[in-house]
Amino acid sequence: DVKVTQSSRYLVKRTGEKVFLECVQDMDHENMFWYRQDPGLGLRLIYFSYDVKMKEKGDIPEGYSVSREKKERFSLILESASTNQTSMYLCASSVTGTGRSYEQYFGPGTRLTVT
Amino acid sequence: QKEVEQNSGPLSVPEGAIASLNCTYSDRGSQSFFWYRQYSGKSPELIMFIYSNGDKEDGRFTAQLNKASQYVSLLIRDSQPSDSATYLCAVKGGSYIPTFGRGTSLIVHP
Numbered sequence: 001d002v003k004v005t006q007s008s009r010y011l012v013k014r015t016g017e018k019v020f021l022e023c024v025q026d027m028d029h030e031n032m033f034w035y036r037q038d039p040g041l042g043l044r045l046i047y048f049s050y051d052v053k054m055k056e057k058g059d060i061p062e063g064y065s066v067s068r069e070k071k072e073r074f075s076l077i078l079e080s081a082s083t084n085q086t087s088m089y090l091c092a093s094s095v096t097g098t099g100r101s102y103e104q105y106f107g108p109g110t111r112l113t114v115t
Numbered sequence: 116q117k118e119v120e121q122n123s124g125p126l127s128v129p130e131g132a133i134a135s136l137n138c139t140y141s142d143r144g145s146q147s148f149f150w151y152r153q154y155s156g157k158s159p160e161l162i163m164f165i166y167s168n169g170d171k172e173d174g175r176f177t178a179q180l181n182k183a184s185q186y187v188s189l190l191i192r193d194s195q196p197s198d199s200a201t202y203l204c205a206v207k208g209g210s211y212i213p214t215f216g217r218g219t220s221l222i223v224h225p
Binding site for chain 1: 123147149156157158159160161164203205207211212213215216217218
């Protein structure tokens with residue numbers, strides 16, 4: 001059964017702290033993604049990775065960085081957390097394939113609160 | 116800019132009725148179309164995907180695709196209160212990255 005796990009369901013951090021969010025998938029997927037989801041704004045892509053050590057910026061990369069040292073693990077780093085980064089963070093993975101299909105599988109999400 | 120548009124709702128239907136959720140997209144090169152269901156506080160889960168024009172049925176769910184008109188819809192027959200959720204439409208072309216709509220909130224009332 002497909003599985004994407006995230007290190008925490010809920011996290012509370014202080015402004016200025018460095019925050020690590022971890023995501024692990026057990027499906028041998030090439031692609032991994034980090035999104036944030038806010039009411040009324042939908043899913044917004046922060047970063048994605050299509051291979052180990054490869055990363056690409058999404059729509060809102062400012063204030064974030066990522067690391068992918070192993071195929072199964074994709075980390076999102078908030079270098080200096082700010083209150084406007086309070087959000088639900090969702091990790092997803094997918095297979096690389098030509099053409100059709102290949103849906104994303106999502107982790108359970110991390111609700112981050114920055115105070 | 117690729118866009119996927121959904122009515123935010125809420126769409127309210129009585130139990131047992133058919134719920135119809137619609138999605139339009141801007142990129143004519145789109146190849147794959149997905150419907151995700153997201154319960155409040157949970158992550159999205161895939162319920163249907165379609166890539167050929169026409170209808171695709173799976174249990175109480177039917178996805179409909181019309182590439183000429185650039186819309187995709189999801190019909191839920193015999194709606195149940197447990198179907199109350201936000202439904203996200205996602206559209207993908209040749210890249211790894213789907214474009215998501217903002218979702219339609221569905222409320223099924225007893």
